[in-house]
Amino acid sequence: MLKFIFRRALESVGVLLCVSLITFYLSKAIPGGPFDQEKKVPEAVKKQLEAYFGMDEPDWKRYLTYTFQFPSLPSTKFPNRRVGEMIASKFPVSLELGAYALIVALALGIPSGILASLKPNTALDYVPSSLSMVGICLPTFVMGPLLVIIFAVQLRWLNATGWENPSDKILPSLTLGFYYAAYVARLTRGGMLEVLNQDFIRTALSKGASMVSVIFKHALRGGLLPVVSFLGPAAAGLIAGSFVVETVFAIPGMGQEFVKAVSNRDITFITGLVLFYASLIIFFNLLVDIAQVFLNPKLSFKD
Amino acid sequence: MDETKHSCRWILSMALVIIAVLAFPGCGPRTTAVDEGNANQTLYITVGAEPENIDPHVVSGVPEHHIITSLIEGLVAEDPRDLHVVPGVAESWEVSEDGLVYTFHLRDDAMWTHGRAVTADDFVQSFRRILTASLGSTYSYMLFPMKNAEEYLNGTITDFSEVGCRAIDDRNLEITLKEPTPYFLSLLNHYTWFPVPMDVVKKHGDPYLPGNRWTLPGNFSGNGPFKLESWEQNNKLVVVKSDTYWDSDTTRLNSIVFRPMEKSTSAEAAFRTGQLHNIYNLPQDFIAIYKRDFPEVLHMDPHLAVYFYRFNTTREPLNDPRVRKALAMAISRQEIVDNVAKAGQPPALSMVPPDCAGYTSRARIEENIEQARKLLADAGYPNGEGFPDVELLYNTDEGHRNIAEAIQQIWSRNLNINVTLDNQEWKVYLDSQRSLDYGISRAGWTGDYPDPNTFLDMWTSWSEQNQTGWSNPEYDRLIREASNELNPETRYEYFQKAEEILADEMPVMPIYFYTRVYALRPEVKGWYSNHLDHHPWKHIYLEP
Numbered sequence: 110m111l112k113f114i115f116r117r118a119l120e121s122v123g124v125l126l127c128v129s130l131i132t133f134y135l136s137k138a139i140p141g142g143p144f145d146q147e148k149k150v151p152e153a154v155k156k157q158l159e160a161y162f163g164m165d166e167p168d169w170k171r172y173l174t175y176t177f178q179f180p181s182l183p184s185t186k187f188p189n190r191r192v193g194e195m196i197a198s199k200f201p202v203s204l205e206l207g208a209y210a211l212i213v214a215l216a217l218g219i220p221s222g223i224l225a226s227l228k229p230n231t232a233l234d235y236v237p238s239s240l241s242m243v244g245i246c247l248p249t250f251v252m253g254p255l256l257v258i259i260f261a262v263q264l265r266w267l268n269a270t271g272w273e274n275p276s277d278k279i280l281p282s283l284t285l286g287f288y289y290a291a292y293v294a295r296l297t298r299g300g301m302l303e304v305l306n307q308d309f310i311r312t313a314l315s316k317g318a319s320m321v322s323v324i325f326k327h328a329l330r331g332g333l334l335p336v337v338s339f340l341g342p343a344a345a346g347l348i349a350g351s352f353v354v355e356t357v358f359a360i361p362g363m364g365q366e367f368v369k370a371v372s373n374r375d376i377t378f379i380t381g382l383v384l385f386y387a388s389l390i391i392f393f394n395l396l397v398d399i400a401q402v403f404l405n406p407k408l409s410f411k412d
Numbered sequence: 413m414d415e416t417k418h419s420c421r422w423i424l425s426m427a428l429v430i431i432a433v434l435a436f437p438g439c440g441p442r443t444t445a446v447d448e449g450n451a452n453q454t455l456y457i458t459v460g461a462e463p464e465n466i467d468p469h470v471v472s473g474v475p476e477h478h479i480i481t482s483l484i485e486g487l488v489a490e491d492p493r494d495l496h497v498v499p500g501v502a503e504s505w506e507v508s509e510d511g512l513v514y515t516f517h518l519r520d521d522a523m524w525t526h527g528r529a530v531t532a533d534d535f536v537q538s539f540r541r542i543l544t545a546s547l548g549s550t551y552s553y554m555l556f557p558m559k560n561a562e563e564y565l566n567g568t569i570t571d572f573s574e575v576g577c578r579a580i581d582d583r584n585l586e587i588t589l590k591e592p593t594p595y596f597l598s599l600l601n602h603y604t605w606f607p608v609p610m611d612v613v614k615k616h617g618d619p620y621l622p623g624n625r626w627t628l629p630g631n632f633s634g635n636g637p638f639k640l641e642s643w644e645q646n647n648k649l650v651v652v653k654s655d656t657y658w659d660s661d662t663t664r665l666n667s668i669v670f671r672p673m674e675k676s677t678s679a680e681a682a683f684r685t686g687q688l689h690n691i692y693n694l695p696q697d698f699i700a701i702y703k704r705d706f707p708e709v710l711h712m713d714p715h716l717a718v719y720f721y722r723f724n725t726t727r728e729p730l731n732d733p734r735v736r737k738a739l740a741m742a743i744s745r746q747e748i749v750d751n752v753a754k755a756g757q758p759p760a761l762s763m764v765p766p767d768c769a770g771y772t773s774r775a776r777i778e779e780n781i782e783q784a785r786k787l788l789a790d791a792g793y794p795n796g797e798g799f800p801d802v803e804l805l806y807n808t809d810e811g812h813r814n815i816a817e818a819i820q821q822i823w824s825r826n827l828n829i830n831v832t833l834d835n836q837e838w839k840v841y842l843d844s845q846r847s848l849d850y851g852i853s854r855a856g857w858t859g860d861y862p863d864p865n866t867f868l869d870m871w872t873s874w875s876e877q878n879q880t881g882w883s884n885p886e887y888d889r890l891i892r893e894a895s896n897e898l899n900p901e902t903r904y905e906y907f908q909k910a911e912e913i914l915a916d917e918m919p920v921m922p923i924y925f926y927t928r929v930y931a932l933r934p935e936v937k938g939w940y941s942n943h944l945d946h947h948p949w950k951h952i953y954l955e956p
Contacts, residue, residue, distance in 0.1 A: 141839025146472060147856075149846060149876035150550045153566060158548035161622055183623035189465050190645065198645060254677065261685045265442060269681035270673075272647065356675050359682070361646035365674065374839055 113410040114395065121391045128387045129176045129380065136371075136379050137168075143185035143374040158185075162377065179381040186373040192381035196363065200385075202272060203350030203362035206281055210347050211340075213286025214293050219336070221290075222297025223324060226332070229302060237294060244291025253284040253357035270359035281358045285351055289343060296339055301332035330404055337404060341397030345390040444686025445669075450935055450956040453666040458679050460692045462646050462672040467627045468603035469542040472550045474858075474945075477603060479670055482651050482949045483634035484606045487516050487535070487585070488597055492951040493940045495862070497597045501530055501607070501635065502585070511592030511898050512559075516585045521658040524609045526633040532579035538607040540572050544620045554604040554860065557593040592898045595769070595863040601946070602860065609633045637663045637950040646672055657950075664938075664953035683931055689954075691931040696811060699755055699929060709931045712756050713941040716765055716859040717926040718867065719757075719815075721804075721852050722845065725919050726881035729800055730851060734791040736918040739852075740777050742784035742826040743819055745923055752818045753811075755929045760922035762911055763871075764864045765943070770900075771864045774908050775915040777922070781826045788827055796828030804831045806854035807841040815923070816854065845879050856926070862944060864907045865894065871914060882919035 144150050144158050159165050162185050163174050175182070180193025187195070221237035228234055247255075260280060261269035271277045304310065305328055313323050350364025363382070370378045402408045445456050459478040465471050468480050489500035502516035522530040539558070542549045543565045555561045559576030563569040576588030589596060599605065608626075610619060612633045617624035625631060632640040637660065638651035652667040654660060671688065673679035676695045683691045694702060694710070702710040723730045723739075730736055745759030758766070762773035785795070793799045804820065806812040816833050823829055831852065836844060845853050857877075859866040869875060869891050873883035887910055894906035914920070928945055938951040 139840070140843045141837075144548075144550065145839050145842045145846075146550065147842065148472070148550070149879075151553065151876065153545060154548050154550055154552065157545050158550075158622065161546070161548060187462075187464055187645070188470060188622040189467065189625050189627045195645065254681070257681050262681060265685065268687055269685045270678050270687060271682075357678055359646075359671070359673055359675070359678050361644060365646070369674075372838060 110399070110410050114399075117395050117398070121388075121395075124391060125384065125387055129384055130172070132380055132383045133168075133172050133175065136374070136376055139371075139374065141374055143376060145374075164376070175377060175380040176384070179377060179384065182377040182381075184375050184378045186370075186375040186378065192377050195366070195378065196381055196385055199350075199361060199363040199366060200348075202360060203355075203364055204348045206272075206278070206285065206350065206354070206360065206362060207344070207348030209278060209282035210285035210289060211344060213282055214289035214343075217286070217290040218293025219297050219333070222294040222336075223301055223329075223332075225294065225298040226301035226305060227320075227324075234298075238298065241291035241294040244287050245295075247287075249284050249288055249351060249353045250357065252287060253280070253354055256280045256284055257357070272358070272360045272362075277358075281354050281360060284357070285347065285354045289347065292339060292343070293336055296335040297332065300335040301328060304328045304331040334401065334404055337400055338397055341393045342390060345386075345393040349386050349389055446686040446689060446933065449669075449689065450954050453664060453954055455665050455668045455936070455952065455954065456671065456688050457668060457690050458671045458673040458682075458688055458692050460672070461674060463649065463670075465627055466632070466640070466643075466649075467608070467624070468606040469538070469547060469549050469552075469608065470622050471603070475672070478947075479649060479651075480603045480606065481636070481946075482638040482668060483632070483636045483640060484603070484608070485522075485636045485657075486600050486603075486606045487518075488600045490601055490946055490948050492938060492948045493942075495598075495601075495942055495944060495946055497601070500600075511594075512589050514587045514589070514596065515580075516587070518583045518585065519658055520583065522635055523656040523658070524612075524633045524635050525639045525654055525656055526609065526612060527656070528609065528611070529582075530607060530635050531582045532585035533582070534607045534609065535585050536577050536579050537610045539575070539577050539605075541608065541610070541613075541619055542604055543572075543575065546620045548622050549604070551604050554599065554602050557589050557591070557596060557599065559588045559590045561590075591896050593895065594898070594900060594903065595861050595865065598861050598863070607635065609635075638665075638668060641667065648672075659950065663950040665949065668949065680931075683933075689933045689936050694929045694931050696754060702931060706931070708934050711928070711930050711932055711941065713928045713930075713945065714758070714765070714943045715926040715928045715945060716768065716862060716943040717856060718760050718763060718765060718922055719854075719856050719924050719926060720760065720763070720920050720922045721819075722850075722855050722880045722920050723852055723918070724848055724850055724881060726848055727851060729791065729793070730802065732791045733917045734787040735793070736921070737916075738784040738787040738791070738827065739823065740918050740921040741780050741787070743822045743923075744779055747822075748815060748818050749924050752814050753924060755927050757924040757927050760924050763914060763920065763922055764867045764907070764911065765859075765925045768859070768864050768867070768943075769862045771904050771907060773864075773911050775912040777915060777918075784827060788829075793829070799827075799829040802829075802831045802851040803834045804852045804854075805834050805836065805841065805844060805850040807838045808835045812854050819923075848879070848881055855920075858926075859944070864904070865891075868907055868910055868914075869895075871919065880919040882917065884913055884917060887913045 144155050163171055182192050184190050184192055184195060225234040225237045257269050260267045267280055268277050310323060310328055313327055350362040352364045352368050355362045355365040367382055370382055402410055449456050459475040461475050463476045463479050464473060466480055468484060485500045487500055487502040488497045491498050501518055501522045503519040505514055505516045507514050518532055524530060539555060541547060542552050543555060543561055545565055552565055560569050560574050564572060564575050578586045580586055613619040613624060613626045616626040616631050629640050629643045637654060637657045639654040641650040641652045643649040649670040650667060653663050676693045679691045680695060680698055682688045723736045725731050749757045749759055761776040764773050766772045804816050806816050820831050820833060823831060844850050870877040872888045872891050890906045890910040894903050897903040935954050935956040937953050937955045939947050
């Protein structure tokens with residue numbers, strides 16, 4: 110297993126290098142720079158700013174600086190902050206929101222998926238399945254404001270925006286969680302249906318094992334495999350933050366920065382965010398691959 | 413069957429738990445942030461986006477203005493009602509006969525929050541800082557009325573003592589101007605003229621580089637009515653009353669919580685549920701609802717800003733002034749404002765908003781479809797025949813699209829010509845406009861100070877903001893004469909003549925003057941409508 114992890118770590122370095130190169134050239138290719146604004150900045154001033162942020166250096170040097178020193182570089186948009194500390198102050202917020210959303214997604218998604226798979230094509234299946242279809246179709250930018258109107262504006266139970274009190278965390282977590290719960294439910298249902306039709310389940314049932322113990326002892330392990338492989342990238346996406354949920358609820362997380370950094374052409378911050386996010390994805394995919402070996406007896410670390 | 417019942421019960425209990433969690437904050441009456449703020453004089457306010465910085469020499473935006481004016485005070489300040497200049501750090505001043513030399517007498521009780529008195533040298537060092545090229549201040553040109561300021565920034569002068577500012581002693585400051593600038597005192601209210609404590613700045617990095625960290629909480633020191641308490645990016649910036657401020661008896665708020673709100677619909681929800689005292693920009697769709705249901709919080713203030721289209725005068729067919737005039741004459745601005753923009757904007761028939769520092773433009777665009785058709789025919793396009801395809805560029809935004817579509821339709825109806833719409837992301841759009849890579853382009857301009865000059869000097873041949881390819885020597889001369897003229901009437905006469913040229917050649921087509929549509933809770937007192945949207949914080953208080 111250590112060897113497996115080591116090999117994957119080596120691969121990741123290659124992936125990160127590619128990602129950083131692509132990011133560098135893409136952000137160079139977009140028209141407009143970080144210092145362009147409505148009132149034209151005098152050329153002399155622009156030159157000074159570009160020099161300060163190393164934008165007058167040859168490409169290879171810029172690339173190396175941006176890629177390897179990004180945590181200590183100032184952001185071009187918020188020059189008194191450093192990229193590293195900006196990520197460090199926002200990531201915990203997104204991580205927390207993502208963790209709650211993940212809990213909501215699993216707590217709602219798995220049970221309703223199991224339920225739907227038990228009596229396929231009956232009301233017990235149709236109701237959760239159509240609900241999860243609604244969840245997938247209702248994007249977060251509709252779900253978020255909808256929850257705000259019901260729980261904040263009409264019922265006055267919760268704040269409409271912010272991330273201060275524990276109760277502020279409910280609506281954003283639900284908004285983000287519902288969306289993923291829908292996927293989890295569908296994947297669980299599919300995975301369970303496949304497993305439940307297999308011979309070993311029938312054997313277990315005919316031996317007199319109760320349905321509950323069959324589900325939890327035998328079926329879930331195989332039935333959840335699709336959910337687990339979905340969870341890798343989903344978890345990375347969740348904890349890296351959601352642009353929509355963070356802007357709708359005015360949450361100081363990392364998700365909205367992805368979009369804003371690009372519109373600001375905040376070149377140092379873009380590089381930092383992309384590399385950080387890419388590392389997260391790689392890390393979570395690795396976790397998933399390990400988890401799958403444990404869950405699926407057909408796999409081993411050798412291949 | 414039993415098993416299914418079991419899982420049913422399990423799900424049901426889960427649902428109950430979730431409902432209980434949701435309902436928990438519902439127990440008992442809830443005090444909102446606004447209730448709490450009203451009780452202890454804390455203002456919860458949003459000024460739009462997250463501030464880039466609160467260093468007055470580095471920033472260039474409007475949210476930054478609102479925050480910085482609570483923390484730092486310049487030589488003069490503003491009256492909250494009509495914004496006329498009142499004493500700030502300077503308790504009095506004199507102007508020389510020729511209008512070139514200003515002598516400011518600083519009060520002795522103006523203090524930095526780190527405990528030192530504000531001196532004349534603080535101002536000199538601050539001017540030097542913003543005029544140092546390596547700082548990369550994008551707004552340093554605001555200081556160009558000062559003698560040799562531009563030359564120092566460009567490096568043609570390297571000795572700062574040649575620049576027109578001098579500390580006579582700790583309490584007396586002399587500023588010498590390049591030419592008499594009648595609006596000079598109101599210019600001093602712009603944050604670029606504000607002082608910074610150089611001893612503090614130097615402690616936190618190179619004072620002449622943009623990445624300095626003196627503006628972070630804990631490091632910051634100011635001389636304004638409030639001091640910086642905390643600043644969490646994208647969450648909130650909190651300032652509290654400063655007891656060392658010389659006029660702290662006037663300050664009535666205990667603190668102000670500035671919350672960035674990227675989405676105005678979220679700000680609306682926060683306002684309606686008592687999290688904020690204001691909505692900085694009321695979304696267009698809500699204007700009608702607020703008019704009907706909450707008229708007491710709705711504000712529609714005139715704003716010193718104009719919405720207009722630039723014509724690329726280097727391109728066929730827009731290089732012909734007759735075509736540009738025809739386009740400008742053929743639209744009905746009132747119709748656009750009433751049906752599309754919908755925020756009570758006054759239609760703009762000139763570049764300068766009416767009654768701008770007592771100036772109202774004489775030259776006005778005549779909206780006349782017949783005349784427009786005739787001009788178009790004279791230019792060689794009778795009934796729009798043979799009119800080349802022209803692109804109308806705007807930055808991606810629903811509001812701009814609606815206006816562009818309306819104008820496209822009106823031109824097609826009235827002149828039988830076709831323009832194609834093209835939207836670009838903000839920075840791409842700026843780039844296209846700058847490199848004259850457009851046919852017609854949407855733009856907006858907010859006055860930097862209340863004087864017609866701020867709307868007119870941008871069309872001179874040397875202005876970076878021109879971006880139309882148009883120039884006219886007579887226009888250039890008039891604007892130059894105006895800046896040398898001391899007599900306000902003669903000076904405004906130069907502007908009138910310049911505007912006649914503008915109306916005759918029409919490099920730009922004004923459409924409407926902006927209004928600021930926002931909501932403000934009625935308990936916020938000491939807040940007066942004005943066309944610059946300046947609301948000096950020390951005069952504001954809460955009276956529920």
